[in-house]
Amino acid sequence: ELKVEQNPLFLSMQEGKNYTIYCNYSTTSDRLYWYRQDPGKSLESLFVLLSNGAVKQEGRLMASLDTKARLSTLHITAAVHDLSATYFCAVNTGNQFYFGTGTSLTVIP
Amino acid sequence: GAVVSQHPSWVICKSGTSVKIECRSLDFQATTMFWYRQFPKQSLMLMATSNEGSKATYEQGVEKDKFLINHASLTLSTLTVTSAHPEDSSFYICSARHGYSYEQYFGPGTRLTVT
Numbered sequence: 625e626l627k628v629e630q631n632p633l634f635l636s637m638q639e640g641k642n643y644t645i646y647c648n649y650s651t652t653s654d655r656l657y658w659y660r661q662d663p664g665k666s667l668e669s670l671f672v673l674l675s676n677g678a679v680k681q682e683g684r685l686m687a688s689l690d691t692k693a694r695l696s697t698l699h700i701t702a703a704v705h706d707l708s709a710t711y712f713c714a715v716n717t718g719n720q721f722y723f724g725t726g727t728s729l730t731v732i733p
Numbered sequence: 734g735a736v737v738s739q740h741p742s743w744v745i746c747k748s749g750t751s752v753k754i755e756c757r758s759l760d761f762q763a764t765t766m767f768w769y770r771q772f773p774k775q776s777l778m779l780m781a782t783s784n785e786g787s788k789a790t791y792e793q794g795v796e797k798d799k800f801l802i803n804h805a806s807l808t809l810s811t812l813t814v815t816s817a818h819p820e821d822s823s824f825y826i827c828s829a830r831h832g833y834s835y836e837q838y839f840g841p842g843t844r845l846t847v848t
Contacts, residue, residue, distance in 0.1 A: 655835050666826055666842040667777075672835060712776060719765060721828075721837065723777045 626651050628715050630724040638732050640702050645727045647696040647713035655716040656689050656696045660709045661726075667712070670698075703731045736760055737829050739840035746817055746847055753813045754843045756827030762807035763829035767837065768800075771824040783810055817847040 627650040637643050647656070655674055659667040671680045673689035673696060680687050684707065686699045696713055708731045713724040736759040746752045756766060765784050769777040781797075783789035783804035791797045801813040810829075814821055824844050828837040 664844075667839045669836070669839075674835065714777075716835070719782055721767065721779060723769075723779075726776050728774075 626653075626715060626717060626722045628713060628722050628724040630711075630713060630727050632727060633725060634728050634730075636730045636732060637700075637703050639704055642702065643700050645698040645700070645711055645729075647698070647724050649694050649696075649713075649715045649722075649724075651694075651717070653691070653694075653715040653717050657714040657716065657721075658685075658687050658696070658698055659712045659714065661712065662709050670711075700729075703729075705731045705733060707731050735836070735838045737763075737827065737838045737840040739825075739827055739843050741843060742841060743844040744846070746845070748818055748847055749816055751813055751815045752817055752845060753811055754825055754827075754845075756810045756812070756829070756840050758808045758829045758831075758838070761829075761831050761838075763810070764807065764832055765830045766804055766810040767828045767830075768802060768810075768812050769826045769828070771826060771842075773824075777826065780812075814845065817845070819847045821845065822847045 629648045658670040671687040676691040678689045684701045689696045710726050710728045712726050715722050738757045740755045768780045771777045780795045781789040781791045783802050785804050785807050789802035804810040826842045827840045830837045
């Protein structure tokens, strides 16, 4: 069974600081996704990473993928309060998606 | 583009009754639809995958007789929770994918409360 683990599970950080969320998965995968979820809402797609070494950036968020290490990172630069949410990574193999445990991020003014 | 809707957005039902949740792709043909369940402060758990015109494939531990999934057209899939119990209370989210596209598009979710 494919396992997807994220750490940390909870992250409290001050505005303006940088931090990285890690996503490890247990087997080879076709693709790696990052999503954001606000309380009571569904998922918002952030990034899709399709190949080893892929790096994508949008605003203060940057995601990367190392398929050899089976590791993806989501880096937050100069955090702002609006980034407070839960972030999930997900791995796609064939026709199935497996979600990570989620990282609950709180950005403190 | 790529909008997925769910109806209802929330529903309260009594224990022992059945409830149907609809998932529609509004502007594309969804050859594959996924149903997830999410308990409070937990991750999404894939319940089943359905392809249009075929029987759904259920994940291990998901009772197919309790969670009936129908994917009758390329734009509509339904999840029926039969004989609902309080432990079925959860946030149910569908997503849809077209062909072999690598992206899946999520619906807004349905919050089910069974009393």
